Amino acid sequence: MSRRKKLFITGAAGLVGSALRRYLRDRYDFRLLFHRTIPETEPDDEIIVSDVANYENMVEACEGVDAVIHLGIAISGKGTPRTRYNQMIMETNIQGTYNVFEAARIHGVPKVVFASTNHVTGFYEQEGTRTGGDVMVRPDSMYGVSKAYGEALARHYHDAFGMSCYCLRIANFPNTDEVNREYETGKNRWLSSRDCSELVHCCLEAPHPQFGIFYAVSQGADLKWDLSNAKQLVGWEPQDRGSPSP
């Protein structure tokens, strides 16, 4: 029996991180990064408490893992002023994402799965233009700009260092175990926990090295986003449905 892969997961207390811990626990070992709040974990989980903005801690955290799942982002409250929120984005989404990729490179970690967002191409969506993972960015927010930075970084680490990098443009992620939601036909924005976890699993098990930018969304988003490159590169298709059947 082959050794189970160990994943270093940043933002492990968040919505996506919690879903991955629930769905992928039977398949992988975890090293989990928590920022402040530490949720209930399992005895076998390795726990690290740090900000992703701490470079030395990220370098230490990437030692000996098989893949990094980088989910950590700045979270703002409703009343956070623009200047303050933008600074949080700079520290966490930009400096932190650089730290994580560079730490992975230093330790020769072959794969990084990076939580990006549909907001990287949000202005196409606002104009009603359907996109795939192969268009120039048009971020609709500073959050989207920071994720465009992460995608450019991922592309660089792939091209320059042969790292497999996957950027998952995750849209609406409620972190429930639901598998069906009602959306206007073709206009789904919802990703089920199961579809998300299987997509990450497919990226982790795909041939190496690869680079992919995938819209991470359950079925019924076909008017907005083309998911065919995820099927082609890593064999993933959503199984759950975010729109009523036609």
Place this chain on the structure above:
Amino acid sequence: MSRRKKLFITGAAGLVGSALRRYLRDRYDFRLLFHRTIPETEPDDEIIVSDVANYENMVEACEGVDAVIHLGIAISGKGTPRTRYNQMIMETNIQGTYNVFEAARIHGVPKVVFASTNHVTGFYEQEGTRTGGDVMVRPDSMYGVSKAYGEALARHYHDAFGMSCYCLRIANFPNTDEVNREYETGKNRWLSSRDCSELVHCCLEAPHPQFGIFYAVSQGADLKWDLSNAKQLVGWEPQDRGSPSP
């Protein structure tokens, strides 16, 4: 006679900044940002000494100008360690570029011309693939990644706030008054000071609002880069020649 436009130029002591001061002095008024070294200036020039990483100073510096020409970048010596240089890039090219765009937005400055680089798409060039301003980024260095960030930011400020933003992918810039250099036919990487200055002038005088990503290079780069979008959007074509005539 209409009032002359006032330009806020960051990195004004650098190669490109020095060329612009020389070629555009008769057409525009200048507010010049110097980091440490202050070159000889003219009595009418407004002078500011600051790091672009200082947000408050950038906000102050953008008040009352008609356009920003953002040229400031981190300069590393030959022996600068990777970690240190990457941190300089983070502070100057990333935090600094955010500061400049945000400062321009706060004061309603309608145009920003941003010095980008061919290194944003360097891996296409390494593979021999010809590119224009309309392909996904493939940065060949952390410097290229930082400029990809700046381009994504520029796109956002254009789409979200109606700012005219031009990203000039400047390649080899020696800052002499030469107008001809020998390169292998079609493979020029050189931008003359005159072509550079006229391109900036064309961007400053073009209809508003626009967004453009242009390869900024003199004649003879046609095997590598498509310059047609600059002609179409702002009416610029290089007049000098970086390759022997066919």
